[in-house]
Amino acid sequence: MGKTTKLLAAFCGFSLLALGALDIQAKTLVYCSEASPEGFNPAFYTGGNTLDATSKNLFNKLVEFERGTTTLIPGVAEAWEMSADGKEYTFHLRKGVKFHTTKIFAPTRELNADDVIFSFMRQLDPKNPFYKVSNGTYVYFNDMGMPDLIKEIVKVDDHTVKFILKSKHVTMLADIAMDFASIQSKEYADKMMAAGTPEVIDQEPVGTGPFQFVSYQKDAVIRYKANPDYWMGKAPIDDLVFAITPDASVRYQKLKAGECHVMAMPNPADIAAMAKDPEVNLMQLEGLNVGYLAYNTMQKPFDNPKVRKALNMAMNKKAIIDAVFQGAGKVAKNPLPPTIWSYNDKVVDDPYDPAAAKKMLDEAGVKGLKMKVWAMPVSRPYNPNARRMAELIQADWAKVGVKVEIVSYEWAEYLKSGQAKDHDGAILLGWTGDNGDPDNFLATNTSCESVGGNNYAEWCYKPFEDLIQKAKVVSDQAERTKLYEQAQVIFKEQAPWATISHSLVSEPLRKEVVNYKIDPLGGHIFYGVDLK
């Protein structure tokens, strides 16, 4: 054996070392995340793993969601007022909020109005010097209609900021509690710009949140430490580590071996075993999402509500959920999930009754119907296996004489073609809530304005539209609730979708993890979490 071979043998160490899994020091919480973050500026991205790695733990917003709920609570704005016409929001900023001190940046001042204005104007104003830094696309900011909504942001004084809107918008507070509205340090941005490296602020983040960034090794690990100066008090854990582990089965093995304390996105097939595992605490919560089959209501015979209703009644949703979700889903009867306020539980779902469905189709003059059902090429929480779902629908509808052809396209193409008003048949899709407001579900997916866009049913129905538009401008939540409840009744009657599923979000953690709360908005928030 030559020298080289010996060296390689030493290099690889081919003697199986009887090494147990190494324990992590106390007060270091390890989270097995599913993927690398796309970057470290939450304003650029919409991916859940990126937002977990940034806004959920590193940054604050003016207004925040209370951990484990969709209730709005003060963030770095300790109070706010809305003008009588609903077009002006004045935020009073908290004093004593400090930005993180890192290897490359030591803040000389606390958070003030300049930081708030910078964080929004970077996304709003194409002339802002940071607008094009890192090729920022500001997807969420644009999706939520902020450029058309915000007229001006005014600094009243160092700790008061006024947002002047072009029109009244009752979901403004919920919108700016979202991740894209994370408050960044203007002082840091200016310093990096002066150094000729403005893009660094998007790679080495500085926020005011409970944890601060330490290091990142792509596809391997992200390290954070608790922010000792956090305005709500230091986090109970000292260090937070994201161990990036793409495969769900491997994440589970790591959890069992004690190599991580919390894991993201378990395999539905592993849920039963996790529930029985003595080392694992399986937490579950109904997800803030809905999976649906949208009929193209501009196309015959789906322009007839009776036909849509009949097809819904020919679909055995319970069997579909059991097969596709394997216990991690629930039948949906409304376009809103049950966890959102204004959910109308009094709505009665269409019964599974193939005989009645066939009769209704006959009455509508529909015989020998041949149609397409679009199956998504990707897995989503609201539909982990669209192909399987489409096959089950195909089998159900065959019983009432409807012949289904299942089609699928590449994901971006699927979405683009599905938005075309003349797309063929019915399309499987879904929606995950962004901010806990019913408007984010109904106006985004079923309003007349969204026809040709996110309204994949291409459905515009005036009585429904009037209700959801009125709910947009009414401030009183009780009144809004009534409007949305009525809207759900109309939705059930008109049946532009077959509402199919709400997922059950499962979060497996080790037993030593305490005070963890599942975020109904799908994030992983580690402030307040402790280890026994």
Added chain:
Amino acid sequence: MAAFFLRKLFVLLPTFFGVTLLAFVFIHMLPGDPILLMAGEHGMSPERHATLMKEFGYDRPYYIQYGLYLKGLFHGNLGQSIITRKPVLQEFLTLFPATIELSVCAIFIAVFFGLPAGMIAATKRGSVFDHAVMTGALAGYSMPIFWWGLLLIIFFSGILGWTPVSGRISLMFFVEPTTGFMLIDSLLSDQAGAFRSAISHLILPALVLGTIPLAVIARQTRSAMLEVLGEDYVRTARAKGLGPIRVIGVHALRNAMIPVITTIGLQVGTLFAGAILTETIFSWPGIGKWMVDSIFRRDYPSVQGGLLLIATVVMLVNLVVDLLYGLINPQIRYMD
């Protein structure tokens, strides 16, 4: 030899440009575009889509985009990832050492075990050992990497607790990436136990990645040896009274090595393909996983740059293999 080397290098040039063109064409032939994928279910208005396509330069004719890409290449610029907004070369160089480390160990396992197994199987043709090696090789070659990896994790990490489940080093250690090779960096870090931890993390993924090359090398060695052992010069060597070790080790093996070396060279490409799955299972931060993610996200610059760099590495390895022929068998001359 020098002329041969230069000629080979000259042949590499058009191959290199062919790869740039193929990578460009293939990624642009895929349906969908990166801008729409960024928006996901949220969708994007046609106006906003058009604005962003313009900002990224994807509204231009393909030949202009390709020309700009080549222009960048001449300046050593592979472009910037449209997802992470970092230079492609920087991303590649950050991740590539992990793949190299894993691949070197995998090929070492394959050669270390595959070569002797094939040799012994050939010399003991028809024996129980021969049948065992061939059956094992067939099983190893046929086994899906994903399944094999998970099986090893469940057995060695889950049940026996001998090896860690995944990753490159225990999270207890904070090793600064100096060279990018964890075994070297862990030694440089002077942290007690870091090197041991790095090795324990490498064993299973290297074994999984090395399984298919091991099977191929064992089979190839066996068949090459069987052919050579029947040659006249081997019979002559035996007739001269040379010992079996000298006959097999010097006369037979040396001649049988030509096709085996070719096979090993070709396995480098296979290793990169296998690395995609192995890296995913073992959370190994290498280029395999990065390339797949880039393709799914239609990150054009990363896919083009990554393919080009990987193809270059494979071409260079094959060039080295060509040069090795002469060292193994001096009868081979580098001439036309």
